[in-house]
Amino acid sequence: MWPAEPKSTDYCRAAHRLGVPGRLEGVARKSETMAAKPRIIVVGGGLGGLWATLRIAEQGVPVDLFSLFPVKRSHSCCAQGGINAVLDVKGQDDSIWQHIVDTIKGGDYLADQPPIKNLCEEAPGLIRTYDRMGVTFSRTPEGIMDQRLFGGVKNKRTAFAGATTGQQLLYTVDEQVRYHESLGTVTKYEGWDFLSLVLDDNGVARGVTAMELSSSKVQAFKADAVIIATGGLALTYGRSTMSSNSTGAPAARVYQQGAKCANNEFIQFHPTGMPGHDKNRLMSEACRGEGGRIWVPRKKGDNRDPRDIPEEERFYFLEEWYPAYGNTVPRDVASRAICRAVRHMGLGLNGQDVVYLDLTHQPREFLERRLGGILEMYRTFAGEDPCERPMKIFPATHYSMGGIWVDFEKDSQTGAMARISPRNHATSVPGLYACGECDFAYHGANRLGANSLLSASFSGRVAGDSAVAYIKNLSRTGNGTPDSAYQSEQKRQEEINSGIMTCDGGENAFTLHHQLGDLMRECVFVERDNEGLDKALQGIKQLKERSRKISLDHKSNWGNQSLSWARQIQDMIVLAEVIAKGARLRDECRGSHYKAEFELKVPEGKFEGDPEYEKYKAKWKANNDKWLKHTIATHTENGPEISYKEVDISVLPPTKPRDYR
Amino acid sequence: MAEKFIHFKIKRQDGPNAYAYWEEFKMPYSPAHNVVSCLMYLREHPVNINGDRVEPVVWDSNCMEEVCGACSMIINGTPRQACSALIDELEQPITLEPMTKFPLIRDLMVDRSRMFEALMKIKAWIPVDGSWDIHRHAPLISPNEQSVRYIFSRCMTCGCCMEACPQFHPDSKFIGPAPIGQAKLHNSHPTGKFFKEDRLHVLMDEGGITDCGNAQNCIKVCPKDIPLTDAIGEIGRQTTMQWLRDMFVK
Ligand SMILES: Cc1cc2nc3c(=O)[nH]c(=O)nc-3n(C[C@H](O)[C@H](O)[C@H](O)COP(=O)(O)OP(=O)(O)OC[C@H]3O[C@@H](n4cnc5c(N)ncnc54)[C@H](O)[C@@H]3O)c2cc1C
Ligand code: SF4
């Protein structure tokens, strides 16, 4: 009965982090004996991982939850803007169908459509659940949840909690999981680095190995299913909008053990990043939603104070080029437009990679109320007040649409994904599930703003249900797998560690990361061409070689942060190759992937019915026949092997090119 | 022009049982650096002021935008977030020390598990039957109530307030200011208050609200400007009421 008394609150998580020896042995014994009862391992405690954990724990199945740090500090807390769900509370006749259409079209049709149907249909219920769990959503005077406008759509559909929506959502699920932790159903391993899957002779996932970050000790853990929810990979680009741990390394690890990846060349570059030393902090899309205008001085090299430049000498290029949407065009369109204005027209401020994002025409009180936290961040890190002076921004690496390939079961009656099926969110490795930003589903070639807090939460819930369905069907549980499988995987990982610890090759793991980032931002960025991508692939090969010769300045095992980083940089390089190879082979423009050479230009001033437009449309169709396919990457010793897979477009087949004029 | 430097004095300790020592570092200046971006530079170039190559400084950070709570440390004597500590606003040499109220892991990294355990103790969650949709929202909440709750729900468990509190330390049982703020947050929710009594009983017990000496240090250091003393005052009143109610029920 709820509420129940906590049972094992004295279970000391500190012991894992501190590596107190007696306690650690206790943990090891615990996980061995417990394997008799089915249990599930979740790797990652962002929104995706926490939802999966919650869902599994609610069904009474024990969960071991792994995270690099206390889950409350996961990257999901950085999301500012909001979460999409059609509540239709703004008198705009918003509909779930419209949300489906926006998501599919926004992704340039490159996502399997049945799961998108579920995502949008279940979004309102998910938001109501979040509301019941106590998320501090912003309210209307009537006391109901407010909704705001976000990029790429015409309706107010985005629920938000001040300017820290991700933080508020994350904390709320964290609290619910803590309740299950108090019941003893959830055991957290915070401060552990997931290293690999333990696979049985049939290639089925039967557990994981992980390294305790404080002591560098490697240990194997048994499970009947594993869910990976380790978030994005933007650190393959060096500086990005993401947290310093969003390296994608765990995804690269399961990829190298046989999980297929898909569509990795599709990386979203957020148009409004704040260029910086350590990261390119994000100025939320909400700034554009709340009236922010992007501009540069019309005259090249005009370096007057922005406030002294009169209206008619400012070039609001988004408003001029895309009158229907203006400043709220989708992210890819905005990022390219900024690059066009800066790199092709030479209009960047002081000739640099910078443009203005201007809110100064809005009343301060309005801005503080709607964007308080975001503006505060700009003030803190740039030392200037965005209510007084336009902000300086440039596109930054932000989100990975692609990722670990996941399956779904189609419900023939509804045409959507089946409500519950062990196939939903299953990877190509049996027993391994993926959810959250590390999977490839829902967003196709480009993600709509505020759709990924939704997909991370929703997919976590689905993956949790699927994993439970899967273990119910299992003929033998993890303890049927011989101990030797765990021991040999643990040994393999220990050997990798000692290899790195004793290597004297002279390469610095942190320098390699900068160099990888520089290469990716130069050659695999907003605009791509095959020459540059060949250069990237060459460069990556060299980096890969060098990453085998890392010497660490940390010599001791205790608190050795460099060891974990050295392993992560090796894995980031593997992912970078998948990204660059997919991009090299895809000779077209779709969503965030843009190669000027292959652009199909909309004939200017021509619309449907006009023969010139129809000719363009025919070309667009032919291109779709060739390229409307998932890129599938399979790991081999010689790098990724690329193949292609049909996209399920049964909900809304493409009939017209995307047109934001 | 003389080359500009950023000068650090860092308190280091190789492990929980090792001796602490100070080590100085100098790195090239450039504008818009913060303490974490400097530590990132120093881990790539771990050379101390004597020119010796040493093991890189160990610290915690994630978000780099003052929202995850990871990077708390004592900077020039004050507990605060390192990622938002801009070099241009700090007096040099900049001293970095680990927080002292939590078990040390290494150098600037500490273990704040005790704070998460406190959240469990006070049942810092809203009771729901389950994570499924029941086709209803939470009860209506006015924008005013929302904005008060929002202020408290931004607590990122960074521990600065706990570090500053004279009553909270390894040998005391005091639960500390941050969890009291969270008790207020959850007691103020229309359904979260169903647990109010449980939370208050925890805070009326040993290590609860009466251990607060009202020094008000906590509120001065909170990077999120959370009005902790308001929470302490209100929880104080709530516990008094609860005490009276308990008397009558008995
Ligand atoms: C600045 C910013 C703002 C954003 N704003 C919005 C927004 O307004 N709306 C929106 O919809 N989306 C937004 N997004 C996107 C959204 O925040 C993310 O896509 C989403 O939070 C990802 O959640 P996740 O659960 O997949 O991963 P994360 O939250 O990144 O969690 C990853 C987890 O994996 C764990 N992990 C990683 N590696 C390992 C390892 N080796 N071993 C063990 N554990 C590991 C980590 O500890 C962590 O717990 C934003 C993103 C950024 C960068
Ligand atoms: S007011 Fe109470 S909680 Fe705050 S610092 Fe003082 S003793 Fe600690």
Ligand code: SF4
């Ligand atoms: S109340 Fe403030 S100082 Fe204390 S843990 Fe929360 S955010 Fe940090």
Ligand code: FES
């Ligand atoms: S790194 Fe997240 S608060 Fe500083």
